[in-house]
Structure formats: C-alpha cells, structure tokens
Amino acid sequence: MHEIHAREVLEKLKLMGAGRVLIQSPEGLRREAEVLGNFLEDNGIEVILHGEVNYGACDPADREAKSLGCDALIHLGHSYMKLHLEVPTIFVPAFADVEVVPALEKNLKEIKKLGKKIALVTTAQHIHQLEKAREFLENNGFEVLIGRGDSRVSWPGQVLGCNFSAARVNAEGVLFIGAGYFHPLGVAVATRKPTLAINPYSGDAIWMNDEAERLIRKRWAQIAKAMDARSFGVVTSTKKGQLRLAEAKRIVRLLREHGKEAKLLLMNHISYPQLEGFSFDAYVVVACPRVPIDDYENWRKPVLTPREVEMLLGLREEYEFDEILGVERSEDEPMGISIHGG
Numbered sequence: 296m297h298e299i300h301a302r303e304v305l306e307k308l309k310l311m312g313a314g315r316v317l318i319q320s321p322e323g324l325r326r327e328a329e330v331l332g333n334f335l336e337d338n339g340i341e342v343i344l345h346g347e348v349n350y351g352a353c354d355p356a357d358r359e360a361k362s363l364g365c366d367a368l369i370h371l372g373h374s375y376m377k378l379h380l381e382v383p384t385i386f387v388p389a390f391a392d393v394e395v396v397p398a399l400e401k402n403l404k405e406i407k408k409l410g411k412k413i414a415l416v417t418t419a420q421h422i423h424q425l426e427k428a429r430e431f432l433e434n435n436g437f438e439v440l441i442g443r444g445d446s447r448v449s450w451p452g453q454v455l456g457c458n459f460s461a462a463r464v465n466a467e468g469v470l471f472i473g474a475g476y477f478h479p480l481g482v483a484v485a486t487r488k489p490t491l492a493i494n495p496y497s498g499d500a501i502w503m504n505d506e507a508e509r510l511i512r513k514r515w516a517q518i519a520k521a522m523d524a525r526s527f528g529v530v531t532s533t534k535k536g537q538l539r540l541a542e543a544k545r546i547v548r549l550l551r552e553h554g555k556e557a558k559l560l561l562m563n564h565i566s567y568p569q570l571e572g573f574s575f576d577a578y579v580v581v582a583c584p585r586v587p588i589d590d591y592e593n594w595r596k597p598v599l600t601p602r603e604v605e606m607l608l609g610l611r612e613e614y615e616f617d618e619i620l621g622v623e624r625s626e627d628e629p630m631g632i633s634i635h636g637g
C-alpha cells in the first residue's frame with residue numbers, strides 16, 4: 296500500500312500556475328496515478344497519463360511533457376535524481392506502509408553476526424523508517440553508520456540498483472532493509488562485506504554473500520562466452536539517467552585498441568529482440584546495469600557491462616559491479632514531494 300499526497304501535489308501545481316500536466320508512474324502505481332489524475336481534473340487541471348513502463352527516476356518523461364505543452368511533469372514512485380529536466384518536475388516518492396522494526400527485532404540474533412559497527416541502507420520505499428531502525432539498533436548495542444551517498448541518490452542511506460555509494464562506510468557489515476534481491480546483491484558485490492537483507496514484509500532475513508559469489512561466477516561465465524567475439528555492439532540508452540555516452544565511447548575505443556570491431560548503438564528501452572537483425576557477436580550495455588545482469592538469459596549473444604569488458608581484455612582482475620556514480624552530495628533533499636528542473 297502506498298499513499299500519495301494529492302493535496303500537496305495540487306498546492307504545488309497551483310503555486311506554479313500549471314494548467315496541464317503529464318503523470319508518469321511505474322507499473323505498481325497505475326491506480327494511484329489514475330486517482331491522482333481524477334483529483335487534479337476535479338480541481339481544474341488537465342491531466343495526461345503516461346502509459347510507458349517506468350523503472351526509475353533515471354527515466355523522467357520531461358521531454359514528452361514538454362512536447363505535449365504540459366506545464367509540469369509529475370513523476371510518481373521515485374525520489375529525485377540529479378538530471379537536467381526540461382519542465383518543472385514534481386517527484387512524488389511512494390513510501391511503503393510497513394513497519395521495519397518488528398522484522399529487525401525478529402532477526403536480532405542474525406544481525407549480531409554482522410559485528411558491532413554496521414552500515415544501514417535501504418531503498419526509497421523504506422527511507423522514512425531509517426531513523427526508527429537506527430534507534431532500535433543503537434538501543435541494542437550497535438554502532439550504526441548511515442552513508443551520505445552521492446548526488447544520484449536523494450537521502451543518506453538510500454541505495455539504487457545502480458548506486459551503492461551510501462553503503463561505502465567504514466563498517467564491519469551491511470544491513471539492508473527492503474524486499475527483492477537486486478539491491479542487496481549489488482550491495483554485497485560492491486562492498487564485499489557481509490551483507491544481511493531483512494525483508495520488512497515477510498520478516499525474513501537472507502545472507503547475500505553466497506548469492507553474490509554465485510552471481511560473480513555467472514558473470515565470469517558470460518565474460519568467457521564473449522572471449523571469441525570479434526565484433527561488439529556497445530549500447531547506451533536515451534533515458535536521461537542512463538545515457539552514459541562518454542563511457543560508451545570509451546568502451547568502443549578500448550575494444551578497438553584491442554583489435555576488436557565495435558560500434559555504438561542507441562536505444563531507449565534496451566532488450567535483445569530489437570537487436571536480432573544485427574550481426575554483432577556480443578554486446579556491451581552501458582546504461583542500466585540491471586539489463587545485462589538481470590536479463591542476460593533472454594539474450595542469444597553474450598552481454599557484458601563496461602567493467603566486464605575490462606576483465607575480458609585483461610585490464611581488471613577482480614570482479615566489480617557496474618555502478619553509475621554521481622558527484623558528492625552537497626545537501627540533503629527534503630523527504631517527500633519535491634520540485635526540480637524546468
């Protein structure tokens with residue numbers, strides 16, 4: 296269950312004098328987008344609902360909003376990411392309506408195995424509960440470190456599937472609060488520290504380090520599959536927070552310097568079926584790291600991250616997760632609804 300503060304959004308739109316808006320939502324918040332749209336229309340604002348799939352703040356529909364003559368974009372479900380936005384954009388994060396302390400209480404014995412000095416991280420959905428979690432843990436004798444993170448995240452302690460900067464603190468182990476595997480798996484690979492994931496919905500605790508080793512073995516297998524490839528398609532994305540053009544060009548140069556053929560490709564939503572007609576022997580995805588790591592089984596050709604290309608070419612020995620890093624963060628973003636850009 297997620298609560299959207301419709302009246303607060305309306306107030307911000309009124310202050311801006313907005314008459315027409317585009318509402319963008321991830322698949323899990325379609326009903327909330329409709330309800331918000333109805334509420335805004337009842338209050339005299341013209342609303343267009345954006346129907347494309349959205350996975351993150353890395354993909355704001357600000358260009359579409361501009362081309363539709365909208366005065367603002369409302370981006371539901373994610374917190375602000377530092378990007379150049381073409382229309383004023385209201386980020387409305389969706390905080391999960393679930394307590395985290397009961398799950399911590401249940402798993403205290405497991406958490407103690409992390410050591411005394413622990414890093415605490417979570418996703419945007421549970422960030423509003425982080426202080427409660429810290430207090431509980433400190434009351435139980437832990438020293439809790441919450442990393443500031445870089446400009447790609449909005450809040451201290453927040454991790455994304457492509458950014459674990461908030462987990463890089465001087466701790467013995469990392470405690471992740473949230474559902475799903477991808478984030479804590481990334482934390483375990485990126486920090487190489489004991490990582491325990493606590494799911495506040497189910498109350499389960501899972502150690503991620505064996506899973507991380509399995510992931511690394513699978514990725515080395517992908518690298519081995521790409522060893523004989525002569526030609527590489529190096530794909531980046533037009534999504535604003537995934538367009539890593541300089542990095543993609545660097546990978547093209549690197550491959551060519553090592554005697555391979557390489558071409559730069561541009562897509563929006565990156566998926567293998569659209570690439571079927573090309574003759575490349577292998578691909579490198581220089582966009583969202585989830586694409587090659589989560590989706591590689593759907594690719595008929597080997598698909599690597601930029602770091603994995605360096606391993607393939609013998610330039611890097613130890614496995615490293617593909618992160619998209621920002622710059623140092625100067626101040627904390629306010630919790631909840633915030634307006635940026637335009």
Ligand code: SF4
Pocket residue numbers: 350351352353354455456457458536537582583584585619
């Ligand atoms: S690039 Fe991928 S992991 Fe990062 S925010 Fe976007 S969808 Fe999430």
